[in-house]
Amino acid sequence: MIRFRTPLTLASASLAAGLLLSSCETKPATTSENPTAAAVPADSAATAAPAAPVDATTKAPSPGEIPAAQRADAAAILARPQVPILCYHQIRDWRAKDSKGAKDYIVPVAQFKAQMKMLADSGYHTILPDQLYAYLTTGAKLPSKPIMLTFDDTDLDQFTVAKPTLDKYGYKAVYFIMTVSLGRPNYMSKAQVKQLSDEGNIIGSHTWDHHNVKKYEGQDWVTQIEKPTKTLEEITGKKINYFAYPFGLWRPESIPELKKRGMDAAFILAEKRDQQDPLYTIRRIIASGYWSPRTLHNSIVQSF
Numbered sequence: 001m002i003r004f005r006t007p008l009t010l011a012s013a014s015l016a017a018g019l020l021l022s023s024c025e026t027k028p029a030t031t032s033e034n035p036t037a038a039a040v041p042a043d044s045a046a047t048a049a050p051a052a053p054v055d056a057t058t059k060a061p062s063p064g065e066i067p068a069a070q071r072a073d074a075a076a077i078l079a080r081p082q083v084p085i086l087c088y089h090q091i092r093d094w095r096a097k098d099s100k101g102a103k104d105y106i107v108p109v110a111q112f113k114a115q116m117k118m119l120a121d122s123g124y125h126t127i128l129p130d131q132l133y134a135y136l137t138t139g140a141k142l143p144s145k146p147i148m149l150t151f152d153d154t155d156l157d158q159f160t161v162a163k164p165t166l167d168k169y170g171y172k173a174v175y176f177i178m179t180v181s182l183g184r185p186n187y188m189s190k191a192q193v194k195q196l197s198d199e200g201n202i203i204g205s206h207t208w209d210h211h212n213v214k215k216y217e218g219q220d221w222v223t224q225i226e227k228p229t230k231t232l233e234e235i236t237g238k239k240i241n242y243f244a245y246p247f248g249l250w251r252p253e254s255i256p257e258l259k260k261r262g263m264d265a266a267f268i269l270a271e272k273r274d275q276q277d278p279l280y281t282i283r284r285i286i287a288s289g290y291w292s293p294r295t296l297h298n299s300i301v302q303s304f
């Protein structure tokens, strides 16, 4: 069955084609496929036990609790080592009709489990955006080997397939929700999003229907940013502080619009960060469905 990824009433031919290809974003960062390029510290069962789950719940101040005068300037933020951030979309086994390109955005279930096991065996601890914000702006301490896991586009398998695996390792994640899809077949329901939030994950905004931020004008900021954020705040009962750009695409004009609407940070993909506003261009890499645990590890080391 074809999964339409945008409301039919709004789908321009090109947008629909892009979304059917699979969801989001530009090509994943090029990464060496050479298995000898970097050592994976823990492929084998003989190595470390899974990371202790405690760090995922480490309390960090929310951005609003950090006085502006205490926040580092852009240069200082850019100078800090980046925390690796992974971006996932669909977590499901490949189907015959999945295109070569789509498979970058579709991580087969066993592959996903193997990727998470590698992270846990390697001692990675998941962190959440408030921790990242406090680290970037004040130098707050992070757990050892910090990593952030993010899931875009509201796909149901993120709840039914990915979450149980994350739970096994005590991992928490960020879910960037495209609100138009809530409750549709193969997408998460409002109750599932609420459950993710209640369980300590962070819900972020990913627009109403995934239109490209570079093209917004006038009322689009309200339709795509303001209203969906309010919807997510009603669902979770919490303030929404974080945004992910559809397709990872942004422009300088988007930053004041996001600030006006309560966003404290925004996430792009693997491109360069903005020199003036690095908090609104935090980098992520797409964890490809083609990547073995070893390749993922190489990508994490090389991309951040």
Ligand SMILES: [Zn+2]
Pocket: 023, 024, 025, 152, 153, 206, 210, 245, 246, 247
């Ligand atoms: Zn997306």
